[in-house]
Amino acid sequence: MKQLLLCLLFLWMASALSAQDNVPLRIAVEAGGADWSGEPDTRWNIRQDVNSYGANLYADPVHAGSEGSFQYIGIKPEFTLWKGRVYVGTGLRFSTAYEFLGNISEGEQSYFFLRRQGHEAVEFYRIRSIEETVNHLSVPLEISLVVLGYRSNWQLYVKAGSEIGMKVYGKTHIRFRNPEMNPYAQELLDDADIRLNRFYSTLYGTIGLRLTQRNGIRYSAEVIIPSRYLTKDNFSVVTPQEFSGAQFSISFPMQLFIGKSSF
Numbered sequence: 001m002k003q004l005l006l007c008l009l010f011l012w013m014a015s016a017l018s019a020q021d022n023v024p025l026r027i028a029v030e031a032g033g034a035d036w037s038g039e040p041d042t043r044w045n046i047r048q049d050v051n052s053y054g055a056n057l058y059a060d061p062v063h064a065g066s067e068g069s070f071q072y073i074g075i076k077p078e079f080t081l082w083k084g085r086v087y088v089g090t091g092l093r094f095s096t097a098y099e100f101l102g103n104i105s106e107g108e109q110s111y112f113f114l115r116r117q118g119h120e121a122v123e124f125y126r127i128r129s130i131e132e133t134v135n136h137l138s139v140p141l142e143i144s145l146v147v148l149g150y151r152s153n154w155q156l157y158v159k160a161g162s163e164i165g166m167k168v169y170g171k172t173h174i175r176f177r178n179p180e181m182n183p184y185a186q187e188l189l190d191d192a193d194i195r196l197n198r199f200y201s202t203l204y205g206t207i208g209l210r211l212t213q214r215n216g217i218r219y220s221a222e223v224i225i226p227s228r229y230l231t232k233d234n235f236s237v238v239t240p241q242e243f244s245g246a247q248f249s250i251s252f253p254m255q256l257f258i259g260k261s262s263f
Contacts, residue, residue: 034245138165
C-alpha cells in the first residue's frame with residue numbers, strides 16, 4: 001500500500017511539473033516479453049540421480065530443467081519534464097507468465113521422477129512436465145532520460161522502472177508419462193501446497209531507441225537489461241532469479257486527438 005501511495009504522489013508531482021512546462025501529455029501503448037533464469041522450486045521433490053528413458057533405451061542421467069517467460073501489453077500516459085529530456089510514465093499493464101519444469105532436451109518421450117512420501121513407503125511418479133500459467137494486472141512507474149539526440153527525431157535513452165501488481169489468475173498442471181496416472185495429479189498438487197503471492201513487484205531497467213515523426217507519433221524499441229522480482233512466491237514451478245527481454249511501444253501526443261475531435 002505504501003508503494004502504491006508513493007506512485008500516486010509521484011504521478012501527481014510529475015503532472016504538475018509537466019503542466020508548468022506547458023508540454024503536452026502523451027498516451028503510449030506497449031507490448032513486450034522476457035525470459036527468466038531460475039531454479040526449480042524446492043516444493044517439488046525431484047529425484048535427480050536416476051536415468052530418464054526417452055527415445056533411447058538408456059539415456060544420459062537427466063536433471064529436470066526449468067524455464068520461464070512472460071509477455072505483457074499495457075497503456076500508459078507519459079509526462080515530459082526538463083524540456084523533453086526526461087519522461088515519466090505510469091498506467092495499466094496485463095501480463096501472462098508461463099513456467100515449465102521437465103526434461104527440455106529429450107522431447108515428448110522423456111520424463112523425470114517425482115518423489116512422494118506415501119502411507120507405507122516412498123512413491124515415485126514418472127512426470128513428463130509440470131507447467132504453470134499466472135496472470136497479473138499491475139501498475140508500472142517508469143522514468144527515462146535521453147542521453148543522445150535530444151534535439152533529433154532519433155533518440156537514445158535509458159529507463160528505470162518499478163511495477164506493482166496483483167495476481168488475477170493462476171493454474172498449475174502436471175503431465176504424467178502415463179496418462180492413466182492423471183487421477184493422482186491433484187494429490188501431488190495438494191502435497192506441493194501451492195500458495196501464490198497475491199501481490200508482486202519488480203525492479204527493471206532498459207536501454208531504448210525512439211523515432212518521432214513530424215506529426216508527433218513516436219515509435220520506441222527497448223532492450224530489458226537483467227532485472228529482478230522484489231517479491232517472493234510469485235510462482236510455484238520456477239523460482240526466478242532475473243529476467244531480460246524486449247519491449248516495443250507507440251505513443252501519441254494528446255493534441256493529435258484533440259485536433260481531430262474539434263472538427
